[in-house]
Amino acid sequence: MTPMLPAVPPSARSITGVADDLLGAVTGTGSSLPRVRSAVLVVVDGLGMAQLRAHAGHARCLAAATARGDVAYSVFPSTTAAALTSLLTGVAPGTHGLVGYRVLDRERRRLVNQLSGWEHERIDAAQWQREPTIFERATAAGHPAFAVGLAAYAHSGFSSATLRGARFESEKSAAERVERAIQLADENDGALVYCYLPEADKAGHKHGVDSGEWVAALEEIDAALSVALPADVGMLVTADHGMIDVPRHRHLIIEEGDPMLAGVTHIGGEPRMLHVYLDAAARTDEATAVWRAGTGAAADVHTRDEAIATGMFGTSVTPEASSRIGDLLVAARGTWALYDGTDADQTSQGMIGQHGSLTPEELRVPYTRLGAFAAR
Template structure:
């Protein structure tokens, strides 16, 4: 049986819509009270399991982590899809960001973070209205605080449209900018993005001393930040996905099993979640069968139709979204990552921390409340 994504009523998709509703004093899925300011801190890659494992290094964050303060990030657990789910309040089957690298309308394999161009315009490829656009229409000041290099990027245009973007080079810079926002009059909704833990996890692994040091920095910054909250101000801290450390011994070179490539025209996705595109529709079931036979003990293998029926992407209604999803999907459930040894550049094989699949380590993320939301 295939696992389900979005398995709980409260997920990453409910965070920003509930925050906006609270700014109007409306009832919301998170049960937030009426507020003037909400700052949503998004820590890229901070899974609930990793935070729990390093609880002694997060004295402000970890004590708040319990069963009631973890949520589903949804699927796939990749930044392009998950951040879009957060900022639109919709699932990938609706917003169309169904993976890290997918086949676009021109038949190209395109990176959803950096591959934007006239053939994949952000304003139409990402199909959902953002919560920031809704906020602006309601007279709520919507802001996004992130790394300066992301200002003006295609991905920012796709997922943060409607928000006023401000860049801060360091973690400290971004929290300082957030503190300035809290000194302005409301109502205001602010997204504050922390990239550093995900970057270090990829390079060193979340079990590394460098990752732990970054967690300590984050913890101290959050503790100082929330001490400055006013009576109708709140901070929600969450993440887009968790992380699994995969040693080189866990690299699976799929091209060394030639049968796995029979009938496969292209392979996209990312190492823990592959999208396989078939040469011909009639080959799909045979491709899925071969992958199940070889890899079924350590990965979930599903056809597109099976994955949609299992709710992996949420409802897939628009005809334009379905073909973006691979004909066959391979989601790792062990500590493995899939690579092609024919790739001379060894793309990605230096990464230690990885994500994209359906394991709890990747899908379960914190939702911590501070200030008036606590």
């Protein structure tokens, strides 16, 4: 089966442009957003445009402020490690190097969890992710930068890779985080303030995006964003990716002895987008054919060279990023998810809401302007 690529319009807005949009707004050098005294970036983890539209009645503030064309496209893979880093650096995964949820450190021949494995694997964030963050760029231009999130993220390796240059402050609830972000923007002229809301993503993974728990999380977020902003402070609300519910009967589990596992040393990524690492590059053609036959209509299988050549990881890919990309990339179609049945950790099989692949539900996210950014 011929692999399919997403039909992303050439002129489509990408989440990689958010950093430049916001910096331009506070420095007065941009054209995408009006100049403001200070700017707030709110990232609602996991909130795709499809989910927002489907549940518009539970998000009246966001839905009313989000016009039909207020859309941005996530990156590939559409997973938090890759996409949030792209949002906060302004470059694609092929440049910043966080090319998936779990990727292979080839020097040590170990998979590294790009969200929570930094400390355990002793990864130096400054070396692994070398691109300047939006916060470093802001402070270099003389603008104060802040990040407001949960206390658990304050000193994580992933935060070190993505929030460098920002002063971190923690608040418990979504409402408290938004309130503090607005307060920092108001009290610090020229400030760039980031506010992270993971509630919808967490509820979606555990219960699904059509669950009562997910709707409750969306309502909490919408209420938090319904507060008034100072007249000269702009707020941009977006997401790193969307989400899709995967039913149990759409689990493709690759068990021990399956021909697809021949020559495979590691399987990284996540169920909606696997990185498959082989013991020898010479196996690539044979393995590609076997994986395409084995996954059938459930997934598209690309080689690393194909993925790089077609720009799936961005227009350029660094040697470091290339070394972390699987020899094969297996992107789930529709509502499928693929699991390594030989992996001792099967916790991901309990997830309902998932992401990482190339469907519109995963790629299309809101680009909502509030406060001084709102269209007039």
